[in-house]
Amino acid sequence: MRGIVFQGNCKVDVLNFDDPVPEYGEAVIEMKASGMCGTDLHYYRHGMAESLSMLGMRGRMESEQVIGGHEPCGVVAAVGPGVDPTTFRVGDRVMVFHYAGCSCCDHCRTGWTQLCDRGARIYGVLSHGGHANYMKVPVSSLVHLPQEVSFKGGAAIACGTGTAYGALLRLDISARDTLAVYGLGPVGLSTAQLAAAMGIEVIGIDINPSRVERSKAFGVTHGIDASKVDPVEEIHKLTGGKGVSCAVECAGGELPRAQAIRSTKVWGRVVLVAVGGNLTIDAMKDLIGKQRTLIGSFTFSEVGMKDCARFIADRGVEVDKLFTEEWRLEQAGEAYAHFNQQTSGKGVVVF
CATH class of the missing domain: 3.90.180.10 (Medium-chain alcohol dehydrogenases, catalytic domain)
Structure with missing residues (x-):
């Protein structure tokens, strides 16, 4: 063979x-x-x-x-x-x-x-x-x-799609939630597609405008081009200043990981999926003081x-x-x- x-x-x-x-x-x-x-x-x-x-x-x-x-x-x-x-x-x-x-x-x-x-x-x-x-x-x-x-x-x-499904399960997500997906490659698109099938409103974020546009065919309600605007600010505008209840990070960079956390509201839940890289945040300001939950999900x-x-x-x-x-x-x-x-x-x- x-x-x-x-x-x-x-x-x-x-x-x-x-x-x-x-x-x-x-x-x-x-x-x-x-x-x-x-x-x-x-x-x-x-x-x-x-x-x-x-x-x-x-x-x-x-x-x-x-x-x-x-x-x-x-x-x-x-x-x-x-x-x-x-x-x-x-x-x-x-x-x-x-x-x-x-x-x-x-x-x-x-x-x-x-x-x-x-x-x-x-x-x-x-x-x-x-x-x-x-x-x-x-x-x-x-x-x-x-x-x-x-x-x-x-x-x-x-x-890839199984990993997206596993991340959504780790979030214990439901149709009551709103979800931000950072990184609209295959895993991010799968996350959006599966979440939409669960009845969840999805916001998709990427620095590639063509990926943002394509994501709308996968259940993304609001697409954000992070190369042009601050996605955290845009998400807060879309959610009446509160932020989403859940976020999934599929991009793999230190910046989108921090942005994913800061996009969520008080008691927000965030799952990191992308392999490799680091994360730098203010523990009190970004996690403890907001009662946020940060989860790692490996496949x-x-x-x-x-x-x-x-x-x-x-x-x-x-x-x-x-x-x-x-x-x-x-x-x-x-x-x-x-x-x-x-x-x-x-x-x-x-x-």
Whole structure:
């Protein structure tokens, strides 16, 4: 089979690998769609090893040439011994939860495998991911894909859209809330789209005017171009001087993180999603004195991934609208060079 490998310095290779064979409790997935995530750009620009250090991730890569892609979706092509056919069988449509852990600690047992006490194995980072014809994983990492959701939609749920759903759950948000979403890339758009489907009024903020305009098709009621105006002031104008009740930060910069906090009213709730970077605030003025709650949200649980897919299927959320480009495996260099410009929407490798 063939697979995409991030080499750093904005270079990717498409290399040959042996076709995987499932062992006990494992399945081989024939890829149908593998999403391109913003986190991939760390690996694209800096290589795997350096990126792991930068992002504070622990664990050892299983080889020097690890296949990238941590938003995998496809069809079960083969199962190994010990797999109960009533759970997964050849032909099943599945998403891959892109972490594997010890399966025994409390975090793994409750579906939060990325928090495994012994360290999680991350597919597409430490172990081979979905940017290949086939992918081998334990069946415990598989989640059934509803028939109403496309393979591309499943790839989005496998990381970016699932992360947005997880952040909204952490906020314990409802239709009584108003929400500011900072950063209108794929995760921010997913946050807006899912929140709108929950009946929540959404304000979207970005420094890219085209992204602000596009966000209106994803349920954003008020779009704010933060390159031209102070978003905190604008949000207070829109909310009668009070601020929103909730904010999600998907931009990744120190400034938008602080702005997200300051956009909320007294007793406001803020969740930080973007990976990497820092936050500098006045603890008394920005948090304690306003009774605000600040939350960190790292992707989602395996159960949350299943619930997200079901929510999208039941509500008819058009998650496929996130994708603006489709690429073939052999177009890896062109695909990531284009993605690295950060001027378009979400890309996906299709098979």
